[in-house]
Amino acid sequence: DAKTTQPPSMDCAEGRAANLPCNHSTISGNEYVYWYRQIHSQGPQYIIHGLKNNETNEMASLIITEDRKSSTLILPHATLRDTAVYYCIVRPNSGNTPLVFGKGTRLSVIA
Amino acid sequence: EPEVTQTPSHQVTQMGQEVILRCVPISNHLYFYWYRQILGQKVEFLVSFYNNEISEKSEIFDDQFSVERPDGSNFTLKIRSTKLEDSAMYFCASTSGGGGRTGELFFGEGSRLTVL
Numbered sequence: 422d423a424k425t426t427q428p429p430s431m432d433c434a435e436g437r438a439a440n441l442p443c444n445h446s447t448i449s450g451n452e453y454v455y456w457y458r459q460i461h462s463q464g465p466q467y468i469i470h471g472l473k474n475n476e477t478n479e480m481a482s483l484i485i486t487e488d489r490k491s492s493t494l495i496l497p498h499a500t501l502r503d504t505a506v507y508y509c510i511v512r513p514n515s516g517n518t519p520l521v522f523g524k525g526t527r528l529s530v531i532a
Numbered sequence: 533e534p535e536v537t538q539t540p541s542h543q544v545t546q547m548g549q550e551v552i553l554r555c556v557p558i559s560n561h562l563y564f565y566w567y568r569q570i571l572g573q574k575v576e577f578l579v580s581f582y583n584n585e586i587s588e589k590s591e592i593f594d595d596q597f598s599v600e601r602p603d604g605s606n607f608t609l610k611i612r613s614t615k616l617e618d619s620a621m622y623f624c625a626s627t628s629g630g631g632g633r634t635g636e637l638f639f640g641e642g643s644r645l646t647v648l
Contacts, residue, residue: 464536464623464639465575508575517563517587517629520637522575 423523443509555624
């Protein structure tokens with residue numbers, strides 16, 4: 422079972438920042454926080470991951486609280502193409518450990 | 533950018549028939565996965581594969597399912613005798629398991645299986 426809790430849905434105005442929260446209060450010391458998204462019925466797409474420091478890449482920023490029990494994915498300027506289901510997953514940083522998907526947050530970006 | 537490719541994109545079959553779904557992972561990747569997603573439901577892990585053997589499998593992956601990497605490039609999922617409840621989108625994924633983006637799984641676009 423997924424070890425994370427996310428709101429089922431969120432709306433965001435186009436051009437505004439989308440802030441997607443995730444709770445992972447039982448995260449272990451060796452587990453990373455991963456974010457993926459799934460646009461319509463396409464294959465899940467990697468966004469970003471981190472251990473304890475905040476991370477930023479060309480797609481998003483990841484803010485992890487100091488106690489690592491929660492995190493926030495930030496899409497700085499949401500576009501209509503960012504409408505998708507966003508999954509927060511905790512997982513050891515090992516190539517062999519499968520990702521376990523929860524239900525995620527359905528983000529709707531509105532014009 | 534390298535990508536995981538899957539064939540067929542859509543297959544319709546009769547209940548009880550055998551189905552083989554094919555995947556070509558990214559060439560230097562070492563770990564391979566199959567997931568499925570029943571319409572409207574979450575993405576579910578089926579099986580992981582490394583070093584020519586199954587590493588881990590879920591309860592869904594029963595004796596009707598098998599995986600194979602027959603020629604060093606293709607990675608296949610076989611369903612021996614399909615049931616109506618096998619209708620789903622099946623996703624293949626691969627990862628290198630090391631390097632800068634360790635743990636990033638690359639997913640294919642999926643194969644939609646419809647069992648009638």
